[in-house]
Amino acid sequence: MELINKRILAFVIYVSITTIYCSANFRISKWNTCPPEESKFLSLEKISLEVCIDECFRRNHCFAAGYKRLYTLCELYTEFTPASTNRGHCVIVKKDDIQSPDESINADQSNECGEWQANQSTGTESTCSKQECQRQEILENEVHQGNMNEIGSKIVSCKRNGNGVVDVQALECSSSGEWEISSTVDRCSSVVAxxxxxxxxxxxxxxxxxxxxxxxxxxxxxxxxxxxxxxxxxxxxxxxxxxxxxxxxxxxxxxxxxxxxxxxxxxxxxxxxxxxxxxxxxxxxxxxxxxxxxxxxxxxxxxxxxxxxxxxxxxxxxxxxxxxxxxxxx
CATH class of the missing domain: 3.10.100.10 (Mannose-Binding Protein A, subunit A)
Structure with a gap:
């Protein structure tokens, strides 16, 4: 009886955080653990764990999803090395532990998409589209502007030229899924200087x-x-x-x-x-x-x-x- 009561208590605690732990289409790969930051390619705010899993599942380049329960923050990763993870307010779900969170998408359809493409499903139809650009290594004099590698985001580079003037240049993730030279650095152009x-x-x-x-x-x-x-x-x-x-x-x-x-x-x-x-x-x-x-x-x-x-x-x-x-x- 004591063991049953403990189990019931644990269930109530999980439900108070979020009810989706009862879902049967994926399992938690790691509790209280966050993947290494260097392999993260996208952050998505204010979504449920279930939606986070779906976002990872339909991207071939997503190897694992990290979910911060306290902030309903979803982070998608291209790699997962258990030895290099950090303890934190996260759960990790690896791609291998997902079983089609969306019944209209199966594993074969997801694999039809190319590298750095995402599966878009409507009913029985599914298409592949570019939603991010391939993750780039950020150098010491560069910063991301926007949501990392999402279409519309930028990589801003600051370099001092021979005259001592700072040049600000940027690459933008275009709708074609490729990094292209951007003519504007900030979405608020009057603020750039x-x-x-x-x-x-x-x-x-x-x-x-x-x-x-x-x-x-x-x-x-x-x-x-x-x-x-x-x-x-x-x-x-x-x-x-x-x-x-x-x-x-x-x-x-x-x-x-x-x-x-x-x-x-x-x-x-x-x-x-x-x-x-x-x-x-x-x-x-x-x-x-x-x-x-x-x-x-x-x-x-x-x-x-x-x-x-x-x-x-x-x-x-x-x-x-x-x-x-x-x-x-x-």
Whole structure:
């Protein structure tokens, strides 16, 4: 009886996280383990484990799917070496452990697609299409812009020429599934010049419109190879402010950034590395920071005033509240 009760308890815990563990069309290859980052070719947000498995199954170049349950984040990999995996909030499902998550697609149909193609199925019909470009090794002076190797994403290269001027060049994953030279570096063209320093300092800024508390946002950033953005200099503050202002749909949001105050004293604002947060009216909203009832406070970027769209400044607020957030690649 005691053993039965333990089994029932375990089942209830799994169901509270997600019900799809009851599915019979795949099995978990590894629990609490994440594949090596260097073989990842695509990240997909806010999808279920079942959909994640389907995305891997219909791609010949996907060898394993890694799923971060806490964040409903799906990551697809071209390789899986058990000896090189890291412990984390992941489950791993290898391609060999998947048995057609979509009944309209069988293994033979999936294998008909070429390298770096995906099977698209509608009823009894199935076609093959390019949805990513072949994974490229990222050099020291290069960063991804967009969703890694997905069509429309870019690889941005920053090089200093003989005259000491920084040249910013980019390859774009085209609709044909091939990397081609891009004439624009950023989807918000007016921001390109302002963001050059960010790219060339080996940084990658990612703005996420999902909402979390600041501690959860910081942990999420770490799962995608980064951290909450540390804005410690005026040029970086101005560049991120311009990105928020000029990119469609971002200019009215509120965003967590790195910065906290445990004792809630005006002069005790620090970044997570214990360096001091810059103060003053250039960085902070009017009358901020003003303290939050003596509780620990965290730092967000919020509109400075209702009539100045995109003019975001620092503001203090309780850390448990949920907002969008900005990550920066390590």
């Amino acid at each position: 302002r963001m050059t320093q960010l790219y060339c300092s080996q940084s990658k800024i990612q703005i996420f419109t999902t909402t979390m508390s600041q501690p959860d946002a910081a942990e999420f950033c770490s799962t995608v190879g980064g951290k909450l953005v540390k804005i410690d200099e005026k040029w970086k503050f101005d560049a991120i402010q311009a990105l928020i202002r000029d990119c469609p749909g971002l200019n009215t949001g509120q965003y967590w950034v790195d910065g906290y105050n445990e004792r809630n004293k005006v002069d005790d604002w620090k970044f997570s590395d214990d360096t001091l947060v810059p103060m003053g009216k250039h960085f902070w909203k009017d009358k901020a920071p003003n303290g939050q009832k003596g509780d620990p406070s965290c730092m967000r970027m919020v509109r400075h005033s209702d009539d100045r769209i995109g003019d975001h400044r620092f503001d203090d607020i309780e850390c448990w509240k949920t907002f969008h957030f900005i990550c920066e690649q390590n």
